[in-house]
Structures are given as C-alpha cells and as structure tokens.
Amino acid sequence: xxxxxxxxxxxxxxxxxxxxxxxxxxxxxxxxxxxxxxxxxxxxxxxxxxxxxxxxxxxxxxxxxxxxxxxxxxxxxxxxxxxxxxxxxxxxxxxxxxxxxxxxxxxxxxxxxxxxxxxxxxxxxxxxxxxxxxxxxxxxxxxxxxxxxxxxxxxxxxxxxxxxxxxxxxxxxxxxxxxxxxxxxxxxxxxxxxxxxxxxxxx
Numbered sequence: 001x002x003x004x005x006x007x008x009x010x011x012x013x014x015x016x017x018x019x020x021x022x023x024x025x026x027x028x029x030x031x032x033x034x035x036x037x038x039x040x041x042x043x044x045x046x047x048x049x050x051x052x053x054x055x056x057x058x059x060x061x062x063x064x065x066x067x068x069x070x071x072x073x074x075x076x077x078x079x080x081x082x083x084x085x086x087x088x089x090x091x092x093x094x095x096x097x098x099x100x101x102x103x104x105x106x107x108x109x110x111x112x113x114x115x116x117x118x119x120x121x122x123x124x125x126x127x128x129x130x131x132x133x134x135x136x137x138x139x140x141x142x143x144x145x146x147x148x149x150x151x152x153x154x155x156x157x158x159x160x161x162x163x164x165x166x167x168x169x170x171x172x173x174x175x176x177x178x179x180x181x182x183x184x185x186x187x188x189x190x191x192x193x194x195x196x197x198x199x200x201x202x203x
Contacts, residue, residue: 024179028186029054029155038157040131040142043122047140047159051178054155055186059193061127061147064154067189068130068143070096070103072112072119077103080188081181091115097192106130138163154189156182 026034034052057064070077078095079086086093091114111120111132117139123131131142138161146153158178 021175024175025049025051025053027053027179027183033155038142038144038155039125039129040123040140040144040157041159043131043133043142044137044140044159044161046161048162049158049160051158051175051182052155053157053179053182053186054153055190057152057154057190057193058150059152059196060150061145061152063196064145064152064189064193065127065130066099066104067192068145068154069106069126070100072103073114076100076112079181079185080192081184085181089115095188137161152193154186156186 029052033054038052067077067080071079073092074094077100078093080095081093083093083095106121106124108121108124111118113119114134118135119132119141120135121130122133122140123129123142127145127147129142129144131140133140140157140159142157142159144155144157146155
C-alpha cells in the first residue's frame with residue numbers, strides 16, 4: 001500500500017511544481033517579455049531552459065547601467081543579493097553601494113571567474129545590453145535595459161544548456177533558489193539606481 005501512496009504523492013508534487021514553475025522562471029516579466037526574442041539569445045540558440053525576470057526602475061538607463069557594468073566577484077561590485085549565501089559557495093561576492101569607475105567599461109572578451117564558471121562578456125552595448133557567456137558555452141546571462149519616459153525596464157534573461165541527465169534533474173531544485181537570489185539582485189539594482197533621485201527629493 002505504501003508504494004502506490006508514495007507514487008501518488010510524487011506525482012502530486014510534480015504536478016504542483018509544474019504549475020508553479022512558470023511564475024518562478026518569469027518573476028516580474030510580462031508574458032510578452034518572457035516570450036520575446038531578446039539581444040543575447042543568439043549566443044545560445046538551443047537552450048534547454050530559459051528564465052526571464054524583470055523590474056521597473058524609476059531612473060534612466062544611464063543610472064542603471066553602472067551597477068550592471070561593475071557586477072562580479074571582489075574586487076568588482078558584487079551581485080547586490082544575499083552575499084552570505086553566495087560566499088558559502090566561495091564566490092567572493094561583496095555587494096557595494098557605490099559606483100566603481102574602474103569597472104564601468106566592460107569589453108567583449110573580458111570576464112571574471114564565477115565559481116567553476118569563467119564568464120566572458122559576449123555582447124556589450126552600453127546602457128542597452130550586457131550579455132555574458134560561460135567558457136563552456138552552456139550558460140548565457142543577458143541584461144536588457146529599455147528606457148521609457150525616464151524609467152527603465154530591466155530584463156534579466158538566463159539561457160542554459162543541460163547536456164547531462166543529472167544536470168537536468170539538478171536544475172529543478174535550483175530554480176526556486178535562483179528566483180530568491182535574482183529577485184533580491186533586481187531589487188538591489190533598483191534601490192541603488194533610484195537613490196540619487198530619492199536623495200534629491202528629500203534635500
């Protein structure tokens with residue numbers, strides 16, 4: 001009797017997760033944004049998975065770009081998320097609250113280590129697009145900035161290839177965790193980019 005109950009429980013959990021998976025992978029994004037072809041998609045056409053998350057920032061793209069340009073492990077600007085979690089993974093992330101002039105001009109081909117991955121800039125269009133690709137080609141992370149009436153829509157898209165079965169299985173429990181981290185990151189960028197305007201309004 002236990003075996004059928006266990007199977008039913010597993011099926012129920014799997015069904016529930018499939019219903020939740022869409023919102024997990026598209027937090028903050030509109031349906032159009034989630035389905036849209038974005039700059040950087042061409043860097044990994046045959047993706048096994050795609051996550052598109054977004055946020056609206058009450059600041060122009062020129063105020064958002066510096067925080068994205070300098071992202072990365074120390075001595076770069078961090079990722080504006082839960083540093084203590086990332087550093088449990090030995091990523092050496094230390095999120096800063098200031099713009100670092102020395103990291104404001106990323107160049108195609110340059111990059112940095114991100115755990116076991118070496119990430120390199122594959123597409124750089126200041127104040128519009130910044131896309132990184134892992135050295136093995138299995139992960140592309142793109143940031144797209146769309147300015148409208150002085151506000152910026154910031155879209156973060158992750159495309160990944162999962163060549164092995166264990167990679168596919170292992171990704172499922174990682175997806176909710178990636179939402180927690182990336183939501184914090186997007187809100188962290190928003191807070192930092194909007195700060196000058198907020199300070200002016202209270203001066």
